[in-house]
Every structure is written in C-alpha cells, then in structure tokens.
Amino acid sequence: MSDQFKDQFKFDVSAFLANLTERPGVYQMHNDQDELIYVGKAKNLKRRVSSYFVKNHDAIKTQAMVAQVARITVTVTDTESEALILENTLIKRLNPRYNVLFRDDKSYPYLFVSTGKDYPALSFHRGAKRRVGRYFGPFPNAGAVHQTLQSLQKIFPVRQCAESVFKHRSRPCLQYQIKRCSGPCVGLVSQQDYAEDVRLTLMFLEGKSFDVIEELGQQMQAASDDLSFEKAALLRDRISALRTIQSQHLINQPGSQDLDVIAVQVRNHQACVTLMMYRGGHLWGGENYFPKFKYADEQTLAETLSAFISQHYDGHPIPKTLLTSHEMNEQAWLQEWLSQKKQQAVTIKQASQATSKGLVQLALSNGEAALKQHLSQKASQWDRVIALQDALNLAQPPKYMECFDISHTMGEQTVASCVVFIDGVPSSQAYRKFNISGITGGDDYAAMHQALTRRYSRLKTEQQPLPDLVIVDGGKGQLTQAIAVLRELELDQLPLVSVAKGEGRKAGLEILYTPHNLEGIDLEADDIALHLINHIRDEAHRFAITGHRQRRQKAQTHSQLEDIPGVGPKTRKLLLTHFGGLAQVKDAAASELAKVKGISPNLAQKIYDFFHGEL
Numbered sequence: 001m002s003d004q005f006k007d008q009f010k011f012d013v014s015a016f017l018a019n020l021t022e023r024p025g026v027y028q029m030h031n032d033q034d035e036l037i038y039v040g041k042a043k044n045l046k047r048r049v050s051s052y053f054v055k056n057h058d059a060i061k062t063q064a065m066v067a068q069v070a071r072i073t074v075t076v077t078d079t080e081s082e083a084l085i086l087e088n089t090l091i092k093r094l095n096p097r098y099n100v101l102f103r104d105d106k107s108y109p110y111l112f113v114s115t116g117k118d119y120p121a122l123s124f125h126r127g128a129k130r131r132v133g134r135y136f137g138p139f140p141n142a143g144a145v146h147q148t149l150q151s152l153q154k155i156f157p158v159r160q161c162a163e164s165v166f167k168h169r170s171r172p173c174l175q176y177q178i179k180r181c182s183g184p185c186v187g188l189v190s191q192q193d194y195a196e197d198v199r200l201t202l203m204f205l206e207g208k209s210f211d212v213i214e215e216l217g218q219q220m221q222a223a224s225d226d227l228s229f230e231k232a233a234l235l236r237d238r239i240s241a242l243r244t245i246q247s248q249h250l251i252n253q254p255g256s257q258d259l260d261v262i263a264v265q266v267r268n269h270q271a272c273v274t275l276m277m278y279r280g281g282h283l284w285g286g287e288n289y290f291p292k293f294k295y296a297d298e299q300t301l302a303e304t305l306s307a308f309i310s311q312h313y314d315g316h317p318i319p320k321t322l323l324t325s326h327e328m329n330e331q332a333w334l335q336e337w338l339s340q341k342k343q344q345a346v347t348i349k350q351a352s353q354a355t356s357k358g359l360v361q362l363a364l365s366n367g368e369a370a371l372k373q374h375l376s377q378k379a380s381q382w383d384r385v386i387a388l389q390d391a392l393n394l395a396q397p398p399k400y401m402e403c404f405d406i407s408h409t410m411g412e413q414t415v416a417s418c419v420v421f422i423d424g425v426p427s428s429q430a431y432r433k434f435n436i437s438g439i440t441g442g443d444d445y446a447a448m449h450q451a452l453t454r455r456y457s458r459l460k461t462e463q464q465p466l467p468d469l470v471i472v473d474g475g476k477g478q479l480t481q482a483i484a485v486l487r488e489l490e491l492d493q494l495p496l497v498s499v500a501k502g503e504g505r506k507a508g509l510e511i512l513y514t515p516h517n518l519e520g521i522d523l524e525a526d527d528i529a530l531h532l533i534n535h536i537r538d539e540a541h542r543f544a545i546t547g548h549r550q551r552r553q554k555a556q557t558h559s560q561l562e563d564i565p566g567v568g569p570k571t572r573k574l575l576l577t578h579f580g581g582l583a584q585v586k587d588a589a590a591s592e593l594a595k596v597k598g599i600s601p602n603l604a605q606k607i608y609d610f611f612h613g614e615l
Contacts, residue, residue: 011070013053020046024083025076026090029098032070038098041087043080043333061300065098081337088314091307100271100300100307101292108138108316109145113202114163118191119184120198121159121166122149136205137284138317140277144285155241156201157182158194204242207280213242263325263363264305267371270378271300273308274367276359277319286363288370302328309334309348318342324350325360381424387529388469391521392514394495398469399423403536404451405473407544411441413551416451417544420467421536433547445481448472452485460489468495473537475500479513499537510534561585564610566603574598575607586611 025045029038042048052066077083091099112125116132124145129135139145149160159166159181161173169185176182182189182197203212220235259278264271276286291304306328318338328334331348338346351357389397401421408414414437420430434454439446452472459466470486472478479498486492492515500520502509510530512521523530560582561572578596579585585593585607593604 011072016072017046017050017053020049020074021076022046023076024078024080025074026083026086027072027074028090028096029065029069030071030073031068034071036094036096037068038065038096039087039090039094041080041083043083045074045076049074061098080333081340084310084333084337085314088310091311100304102273102289102308102311108140109142110135110137110139111145111148111205112136113198113205115198115202117163119159119166119194121161121163122152122201123160123162124149134202134205136279138277140275140285140287148284151241152201152204153180155238156197156204157189158197158201159184161185205280207282209242209281213239216242257321258319259321259323259359260319261323261359261363262305262308263360263367264301264308265325265364265367265371266301266304268375270371270375271304272367272371272374273304274363274370275308275312276363276366278359279319286366288367288374290371290374302326306330306334310337313338313341318346320344320346322346322348323356323359324348325364326350378423378425381532384528384532385424387527388532391523391527391529392469392495392497392512394469396468398467398495400465400467401469401471401536402455402467403471403473403540404448404455405537405540405544406436406444406447406451407541407548408436408442408447409548409552411443413548414439414441414447415544415547415551416447417540417547418451418455419536419540419543421539424532426539431543433543435551444474445477448474448478449481449485452482453489456485456489456491460491466491466494470494470496471533471536471540472496472498473540474498475511476513476518479515479518483515497533499533510537560611564607566606571598571603 022044024041024043026039026041027045027049028036029040031037040048049072052062052069075086077086090096091101095101107126109124109126110129112123112131112133112135114120114123114131114133120133124142125131125135126142137145139148152158153160153175157180159175161175161181166185172183172186172188173181176188182194184191184194200212200215203209216235216239220232220239223229223232223235258280261274261276261278263274263276266272271291273289273291274286275289277284289308291307305324305326309322309324309328318341322338327350328348335346335348338348349356351360385397385399388394392398399422403419403421405417406414407417414435416434416436418432418434420427422430432455434451436447436450439450452470456466458464470482472482475498479496482496482498483492486494486496496515498513500511500513502511509525510523510533512523512533514521561567561575567575574596575585575593576582579588588608590601590604590608593599593607594601596604599607
C-alpha cells in the first residue's frame with residue numbers, strides 16, 4: 001500500500017472520540033490496510049469505544065487489536081437489541097479476525113410422533129415441520145435422537161418403521177419378535193391398547209416420567225390382583241427401565257422447565273463452549289463448539305460466552321432458562337433480546353444451588369474432555385502437514401490445500417469437486433463444485449482442465465488467497481492438465497501434486513507425481529504424509545460423487561416440457577393428464593394438442609415444433 005493511501009487512515013483518536021455519539025449502536029474497527037478486524041456493539045458508543053484507548057488492557061487480544069486500529073466507523077441504532085442484531089449480522093457476513101466466530105448454521109433434529117395417524121409412529125426428523133403430529137426437541141445432534149428412540153423402544157412398544165413399510169407388511173417384523181413393537185401393522189394389538197402406549201410415550205417426552213411410573217405401577221398392581229402375572233412382569237420391567245433412564249439425569253423433578261446449560265473454558269489459547277440441553281427434565285444430549293478466535297485466554301471467557309449466545313440463538317430455538325458457567329457484562333441485554341425473540345420471558349443465570357452447580361460441573365467436565373481431545377487431534381493433524389512438507393520438499397508447510405476430483409456416469413452429468421483443507425483439517429464451508437459442460441463425454445482431462453481454469457482464474461481476478469498446495473486425483477495425465485492451466489494463468493509457482501492409484505487400486509500403494517518429479521514419490525503405507533494425502537483425496541472423491549448424484553437426480557426428474565417457452569406448471573399438468581404421459585404428448589399432432597383446455601393453436605404449434613422441429 002502506498003504511503004499516500006496510508007495517510008488517509010491516520011487516526012486522530014481524540015478528535016474522533018470528542019464527536020462520538022452516546023447513543024447505542026455498532027462500531028467497526030479497521031487496520032491500515034482498511035481490513036475490518038473487529039465489530040462490537042455498545043449501549044453507549046462513546047463510553048465503550050473510549051474504553052479501548054484510555055486504559056491499559058491486560059488481555060493480549062485487546063492489546064494486539066488496538067495497536068492495529070487505523071479507522072473506526074459507527075452505525076447508530078435506536079435500541080440495544082437492534083445493535084445486537086446488527087453486530088451478529090456483520091460478524092457472520094464479514095468474519096472479522098478478532099471476533100469470536102462460531103460456525104453453526106446447521107438445523108437441529110427433532111423426534112417426531114405422527115399423532116395424525118391411526119397407529120402413530122416415532123421417527124427422526126430434521127427440517128421444516130410440515131407433517132401433522134408432535135415434535136419434540138430440538139436435540140443437539142442426530143445421535144441424541146437415535147439414543148432416545150432406542151430407549152423408548154425398550155419401554156413402549158410403539159412402532160418406529162416408515163409409513164410405506166407399515167402399510168405393506170403381511171407378517172410381523174423382527175421388532176415384534178424381540179418385543180420392541182406390538183405389531184399394529186398386522187393387527188396384533190387393538191387400536192385402544194396401542195393408543196394407550198402412545199399416550200404414555202407422549203407423557204414421557206413431555207417430562208412427566210414420574211406420572212408415567214405411577215400409572216404403570218397402578219396397572220402392575222391391578223394385573224397382579226387379577227392374577228395376570230405375565231402382564232404384571234412386563235409392566236415391572238417397563239418401570240425398571242424408566243427408573244434406569246431417570247437415574248442417568250441430574251434433573252428429574254416433575255414439571256422441570258426447558259433448560260440449556262452453557263459452560264466455557266480455555267486451554268492453550270483454544271476455547272471450548274459446551275452446550276447441554278435439558279428438555280422436560282431429561283438431558284437430551286450435548287455439543288461442543290470450538291470457536292475461531294485469536295488470543296483466547298481466561299479473560300475472554302465471558303466474551304466468548306456472550307458471543308455464543310448471541311450467534312447461536314439467533315437461529316435456534318430458545319429455552320426458558322439458560323444456566324451459564326460465567327456471568328457476562330451484557331447479561332441483562334442478552335436476556336432482554338432473547339425474551340423479545342421468544343416472545344416469552346427468558347432467564348439467564350449462574351449456578352447458586354447444589355443441583356444447578358452439578359449441572360454446570362457436568363458441562364465443564366464434558367468440555368474439558370472434548371478440549372483435550374481436540375487439542376491432541378489438532379497437534380497430530382499438524383504433524384501430518386509437516387510430514388507432507390518434507391515428503392514433497394516444499395519451502396513451507398502447506399497450511400492451505402485444495403484438491404480436485406472428477407465424477408460422472410458414462411460421461412453424463414460430469415461434476416468436478418474442489419475441497420479445501422486448512423491446517424490439515426477439512427474446511428467444508430469453502431468447498432466448491434463445478435458442473436462441467438462443453439466437453440466430450442468421459443474426457444476427464446478436459447473436465448479437470450475446465451475446473452482448474454474456472455477456479456484459479458476467478459481467485460486470481462478477485463485477488464483471493466491462493467493455496468499452498470494444489471492436489472489433483474489422477475496420474476501424470478491429470479498432472480499435465482494442471483501444469484498447463486497454471487502456466488496459462490501465470491500461476492505455475494503454486495506447488496502441485498497428483499495422486500495416482502497404486503497397483504490393484506489398493507490404499508497405501510499410491511504414487512505421487514509433481515512437476516519436478518515425474519518418476520513418482522512412493523511413500524510407505526504407514527507414512528502420515530500419505531495418510532493426509534489419502535484423506536484429502538477421499539474427501540474430494542466423496543464430494544464429487546455427491547455433486548454428480550445430485551445433478552443426475554435433477555436430470556432424471558426434469559421434464560422436457562419445462563424447456564418449452566410459454567408452458568408453465570399448470571399447462572404441463574393439463575397436457576400430461578389429458579394424454580397420459582410425455583411420450584403421448586410427443587406423438588400428438590398440433591390439432592390434438594389444441595384440443596386441451598387452455599392451449600391455443602399457436603401454443604399447440606409451438607409445442608409440436610419443439611419436439612419435431614420447425615419447417
């Protein structure tokens with residue numbers, strides 16, 4: 001950057017603060033490259049921004065950030081909640097380097113009960129809630145849903161099969177044989193008895209497990225009095241299973257509110273946020289998050305916690321109570337914002353009683369174990385990166401790698417994948433796929449040439465960071481294509497390697513080729529550098545196949561009628577209904593097409609010409 005341009009960003013702190021408003025809003029800090037480095041919110045902009053420049057900061061992160069500030073811009077808002085929402089939006093869109101960033105855009109799964117059916121089923125659900133029935137959740141991950149389904153299956157014999165399977169059974173399945181289902185598909189249980197099992201299941205999921213145990217106890221006693229000892233024994237086993245599940249939860253009081261426990265801790269400059277979700281008195285699972293954050297230390301715990309709450313609950317269901325491991329400066333502000341989003345009172349509090357302290361300690365223990373594993377895994381992944389540097393004789397460790405692969409079926413719907421690994425770890429949000437067109441079907445070399453050209457011409461034009469290593473799946477032929485593309489784009493300084501499958505296409509026998517070593521690098525099967533290469537190559541292969549299957553599925557469900565100008569969904573439906581299928585539409589004369597209600601002679605001729613060509 002020229003000195004003249006830098007002069008535009010010489011920052012007069014005193015003058016800026018003297019004219020700064022005291023209203024709520026958002027401030028954005030930029031460095032001398034005009035790069036956004038931090039976004040913050042404030043109830044009082046003048047007081048908050050001034051605090052960065054009028055006192056010494058103990059936090060390493062704050063010291064490093066303030067030293068780089070060359071320009072500050074502010075956006076005034078009417079309320080503190082608006083400032084919080086705007087800050088969230090800017091952080092997610094711009095990813096400032098000194099903000100705590102959480103990659104959490106996934107949707108949570110639910111447990112679904114199809115109460116609209118005569119014989120309701122339990123099932124896993126993720127996505128829009130369009131089906132008629134009851135939804136219980138959210139659960140933190142799919143494993144927690146499946147674990148709950150397995151537990152329920154041992155207690156209540158309610159079916160968990162798909163509707164299509166249920167409707168077409170002619171004899172009871174294995175689940176009936178092992179007493180995990182009462183066999184409603186073949187009439188082995190009355191609708192009344194089955195409805196009773198469903199009712200108890202719903203009560204359990206609503207957190208009324210004590211009431212369920214009490215009812216089952218009464219039924220067991222009645223069965224025993226009637227000398228129905230087999231039924232009494234069955235009910236006894238259900239009660240025992242329910243008590244076992246209850247003993248696994250720290251919260252088990254009847255009528256417990258929905259509660260999220262959030263604990264944060266830091267080790268070796270890596271923070272870990274642990275979320276444990278309790279619904280209806282039951283622990284439905286937990287999840288650990290490792291935010292992207294520079295200079296994480298003990299002083300940033302409250303800031304990390306605040307950032308997690310504002311980013312996570314911006315797009316996920318909010319419970320009535322949040323129990324946190326640390327108190328936050330913005331706690332009242334966050335509580336008001338959550339209450340507005342939920343349109344119901346939400347409480348954020350810290351542990352004060354023995355039960356709540358036990359919940360926080362459980363979250364901290366889980367987080368500590370996850371943090372140790374994460375740091376250990378991170379270290380081993382970096383060892384693989386260093387080993388790859390040595391194996392390929394690179395000048396520096398390949399921190400940023402991109403790998404390409406091609407997938408198609410008999411030359412149709414060709415897709416190229418580009419996967420990104422940073423520090424030896426997949427960075428899935430940076431993955432890209434390319435729909436290949438304009439080449440001879442099955443020409444993998446041309447497909448690779450097109451994918452590489454499109455990828456790196458764009459990176460070069462937009463002046464985006466280039467990878468430290470480019471990997472292509474294939475032998476010398478694919479390597480030649482990559483060399484040609486990079487040379488055309490004047491990027492032949494980028495390190496490049498191709499991965500050729502070994503004899504019998506067995507893992508561990510791969511040969512690596514580089515522009516400077518066409519004889520090939522043959523690493524030992526247990527070499528950690530080869531393990532990393534194979535991991536990247538396999539991920540590129542998986543992503544390419546996934547993209548190809550999606551494109552193929554779309555092609556299979558695409559109708560040629562959709563390509564005719566002037567023929568919309570309603571007209572297509574009329575044509576297919578009238579003629580009985582696409583083949584009959586193709587064979588119909590223009591005069592026959594015009595007989596369909598709503599189709600003019602001109603449109604009928606246009607449809608006929610589309611399939612048969614114009615005169």
